[in-house]
Amino acid sequence: MTIMETRKHGDAADGMVGGRFSRLDGKLKTTGGATYALEQPVKNLVHAVLVQSTIAAGRVVAVDAGKAKAAPGVLSVFTPEDDLGLLVASDWFGNRPDNQPFHPLPREVSFNGQAIAAVVAETLEQATEAAKLVKVSYEETQPVTGLDDPNAGEGRLVDMLSVGWGDAEAAYAAADIRIEAEYRTPREYHVPIEPHGLTVKWEGDFLTVWEPSQWTHGMARTYAEWFNIPADNVRIVSPFIGGGFGSKAMGYTYSAVAAAAARKLGRPVKLAVTRPQTFTAYGGRAATRQTIRIGATKDGVLQAIVHRGASETSVLADFPEQTGAATPLLYAVPNLSTQHRLVPVNTVTPGALRAPGKNPSAFGLESAIEELSYAIGMDPLELRLRNYADHDYQSGKPWSTRQLREALTVGAEVFGWSKRSHEPRSMRDGRQLVGWGIGCGTFPVLKAASEALIRILGDGSVEVVSGAIDMGQGTYTILAQTAAEVLGVPAEQVDVKLGDSSLPGATVAGGSMLAGAITGAVHKAATAARDELIGLALNDSNSPFRDTGANTLVIADGRISVPRGEGPSLTLAELMSAIGRDRIETQRNTLPEGANGPEDHKRSWTTMANIEGPTAGDLSMHSWCAHFVEVKVDEDFGTVRVSRVVSAFDCGRIYNPKLAESQWRGGIIMGIGQALLEEGLIDERFGRVINNNMGDYLVPTNADIPHIQVISVGIPDHDASVLGGKGVGEVGIVGVAPAIANAVFHATGKRVRDLPITLEKLI
Amino acid sequence: MRAFTYERASSVEAAAKAAASNPEAKFIAGGTNLLDLMKLEIETPTHLIDVNDIGLDKIEPTQDGGLRIGALVRNTDLAAHETVRRDYGLLSRALLAGASGQLRNKASTAGNLLQRTRCPYFYDTNQPCNKRQPGSGCSAIGGFSRQHAVIGTSEACIATNPSDMAIAMRALDAVVETVKGDGSRRAIPIADFHRLPGDTPHIETVLEPGEMITAVVLPPPIGGRQIYRKVRDRASYAFALVSVGAVIQSNGTGRIAVGGVAHKPWRVEAAEAELPNGARAAAHVLLADARPTEENRFKVELVERTLAAVVSEARG
Ligand SMILES: Cc1cc2nc3c(=O)[nH]c(=O)nc-3n(C[C@H](O)[C@H](O)[C@H](O)COP(=O)(O)OP(=O)(O)OC[C@H]3O[C@@H](n4cnc5c(N)ncnc54)[C@H](O)[C@@H]3O)c2cc1C
């Protein structure tokens, strides 16, 4: 996919890094020009439809596919009887058991809604109809349907996630002021606007997969391993993604089923996961519970935090939704202990949903901090500033940059926090109780290597090429800006090609790390291209610059000339023509020195094994934010509406404020949904998600969202990334839910510790 | 979706006749509810009779000073109609509190009255549901019942009627006019139109098979403060947890119909008699026989509060 047309509003910085450039893909999307995975026009296509289990635990005893096979148009019905000939692929970190068969349609049922059969037919309607005719008989066993199931138990301690220093229990016991409370978050789902699914086509041993992907290279590796073919034989194509939020970074069982069916049938297959099926075709955010105990002095100096959390996972695999992820980071505390347990239940394996771990963790901690502020009668802003962490207590390392104090003070100023009266129920607007609350957020800086290719073409235009993806967050746009800045051309002259695993390697668009990683690679490749072009201009026998005596040249506004001097000035096209070149091509990566073999590449773009955490070096690097929220609670009905949000962010240097603000706002909007609306309802009797559609799983509408003012207080952090930015994509949701819960308490005097805050909890 | 045949009826009579001749047929108006149910194969008509073009889209005064609303008048047009806004403000407000602009542009008056419940188990074809599959059991009893009915329920079904418009129609004493396949016509007071679930939750109204709604007639205007209050989780585009439609006169008397609590718009004349004694008194009579579940007990309290808010708004 390539984008030529740019559209912009904004200031003089347009086009360069830091400019308010509108999304390059925006017009294509709003005019229907963007082609998504399930819209790929592929000839000779057949359609697969999944059959999902209707029990939560047990065994498939028999599948009667007779009627389905006899139905019009049906080509095949795949069931647990069929060996699809697949092998288990590696996990995210590249670990893989040897030669272990993979059965994406298993006989053992471990959750309600698990794919157990698939019907392939000539048309979608025929496949859908026939899928209903597949009769499955089960041998049922007693499921464990959630954290509160009496048979769920306490779960297993995850040692790796235990953090501690000092003697937290003793310090808590000795503290003047002690608070203790349990906080809970329910299952939550990504519900991206584009549902999941894929179109697959085999040509011999070569596989093309059109599938929305947050990570084309990682997913290509997975398919290659499933089918035991070379990684280069798989091509994942994903130029546009209708939202992922963490749910589109891997191939799922249905992906394997579609690809296996296509191979068996010798025809391209399209598999569209229906919206209800998406609730169990992959995992959302796991339900969590956590107990927090805080000990403090009477004047609000933290003495101890004791945190005990748990999240559910599936019986198949571990996915900890770390309730202690933010706990050690936000405040200065001399004694701390956090532990996290995993409780296996009969659910699809949970997955990463915007700010995994940090999000529920901040809900607990930031609620507890305000509970403390009321317990000692101190303004919650003051309490937070009093316990400001001047370094990372967990790692003992200094922060790279941490503008959280600025976020708190600037946010408070803009919000008008000083006008707050501290007493709950003391602020009103007619029949509405008004409440103000704060929630802080954090998200680690993760670093990964990536690769990019730059082409300067004969007509002076520039191409940026990478297998990185853009799921709406703005990769196309900031890469055009990055290349434009380095190469001295207007951004309109830059065309960006993304979303294809056959292009240069890129890390996952997850963990808020892609922008930092890929701008680094583009910057490096573009710098090399510029140097090469200048080198040619100075040395090529046909170059008009050859005899100028200059030892370097400048490129600005698309023209190349001698610095500060008289002399020729050429457009890039004129220069390219003069030196007789139709292209200059440079490919660069940001792998460490000496790591450049094929294995290094494979490990770097197709696994997460080489990703560096926030404290891998001498510093501790994170994004930070502070949310100030006003709610209005209708006293009669208990309905909560968020009426104002001011949030200040430290995400380092902002490559494109317009896009970053949009990411922040998006995170805040999701946080409002999480606080007030979103909850997967699991029927305990069947372990089934009851509200598995967008009519019943409520996300905010426009009417639920007030004016949201976002402010950047960051400063460039060149330890965090080449261009000085830190992650922007996830931090925005972190701290929103507690800010709302805190505001609701301030408004009503009622503390809601289990999300969402629905009206019956307030009346 | 099952295969079906389709015809566009040319007149009221032709539509009624077509329905009479095929017990598997259904009328289709806006299709905003029917098509969703057909896609899920909860409704499986083999034939659709499109009634959009048979002249039922008019709003006309009646001889006695009331208003006849054609069955195919769109919710948007009805809510915006001058007479409705002036004399039947409750109806206009209730309509605008429902669904979304796009849906209201398609949704018809008859279709709205006949929309089916939003019980999630009714939509999940893998679960037992007496309304969808008579005799299979009710999954909501013992399951998630937060949205469900608190009064007039049965052992067979605890679903609610989700319509906002119907609450207003009930408070305004509307009359549903119909035609049967043999051409005979009848007028059904809205109070008798929707049924309680009893043992036959799949039968939701007193309409006979093939009977078509031609119009809904409003009696002459009764004045008063006309208020519709809808309490819901989300600020827009959500069904009511509880809603109150009220017409309150200056002397404190009035009418109240409540939504979100029963299988039909819930109105109890004896409760209205209590209105001058305040919302609490009225609510107690209104929900005297309430049998909420653990999960929807809050609705009983919420009705009282909503009623109180409405009464105080009417006074203020
Ligand atoms: C996402 C969504 C949100 C919604 N939110 C709300 C809400 O908040 N509040 C609310 O009140 N409603 C809501 N609705 C429901 C909406 O109001 C109804 O779908 C709509 O009113 C149905 O009207 P229709 O003309 O489209 O009916 P159809 O779908 O065409 O028909 C519905 C039924 O009526 C029958 N029928 C139609 N016309 C006649 C006739 N003349 N005689 C006899 N039978 C007839 C059909 O056979 C069918 O059984 C929502 C719907 C959706 C999809």
Ligand code: SF4
């Ligand atoms: S409440 Fe009614 S509609 Fe819901 S499951 Fe029970 S029978 Fe079906």
